[in-house]
Amino acid sequence: MHSVDRILTEVDRAEDEIVQFTADLVRIPTVNPPGEEYEACAHFLGDFLKRRAFEVEYIAAEGRPEHTAKHPRVNVIGSRRGGPGKVVHLNGHIDVVPAGGGWTVEPFGGLVRDGKIYGRGVCDMKAGIAAAVFAAEAIERAGVKLPGTIEISGTVDEESGGFAGVAHLAERGRIAKGRTDFVIIPEPLNVDRICVGHRGVYWFEVTARGRIGHGSMPFLGVSAIDGMGRLLQAVREELMPTLASRRTDVPVVPAGARHATINVNGIEGGQPVDGIQTPCVADLCRAVFDRRFLIEEGFDATKQEIADLVERVMAHANGVRFDVRDLMVVHPVRTPGDSPVIAALEHSILSVLGRPAELIASPGTYDHKHITRIAGIPHCVAYGPGELELAHQPDEFCRIDDIVTATKVLALATLDLMGAGR
């Protein structure tokens, strides 16, 4: 039998083990925030890889404020070395968002029913980690000699920015250009789609300051809430139509996210509504905005546009003063179109699924940014099992046949990439 066929056969044979492994991962409630059970999950993955002759390292996010005794940030990397070929790194985040309400099954029970595995984080992205592990395993079991090195990492905190996770490994040089050739992140993006990047993020807080006065004589005060209202109106009437008219060439899905967008994440002003009220004009109002920008817009112009808008509103806000404070900036990333990692996955998807892959980009952001911007590795994509729309939802599930398919695709692409360019 040809080595490709042997690998695909080994994946099919391992189906029950893949399901078991995924369900076991789901049963470790690695909820973020605050970052529960990271160490247990890292060791579960690390022990598994060690039993399969991977060299295993644990890298805690020493020095980062979120790495505490109560909630240690522990990352794990397993390496399986073969020939002198390329190093292919498969990275998955072990953290999951809180379960939230609306579940009809136990969120951390790892229930397997009707060809699906249920649980918080199963599609985002514990099934992806399982697919990475068993992709490597299938190559081994098929008796195929590795032309290069496979690395598999489980990292923390992707859902909250990835600073103690992939960013930390990149800052330490553990994932780095010159050491790591290709990175695939098996995030849930559907089994026939390759994700080649994401939009940029600019989170900022606007503080409106007025002057307190008696609620019965509001004309003697300056209402910060009224000022914020004017800003929100300008955002809606001036900025939003402008943003909607801009469109990126990057294939972001869903199509609505191909435009620049802005959202108000939260607002508070005046006295707490649940408390005892006294008659006062609000002297303070704050709001947090989430601006998603396009690679074509760039960050500098995005920031300037906000600053200009705030200035314009302030000129006619009856004395309300505004301050803008940056909270988070994520620059957009895009994998080069001629990257071997895209070609390898396209080829594998075609041979496993019998149909061409679709190239997409993410409306949000994920650890790709750290791989590109800190580690300096351009050859990174996301490809993995599970449907993007199910991530963070109640009754999150992943179809078993999708996990098996993604495992096959990852195995073939990884093998191909290890031997690339020799």
Ligand SMILES: [Zn+2]
């Ligand atoms: Zn994810």
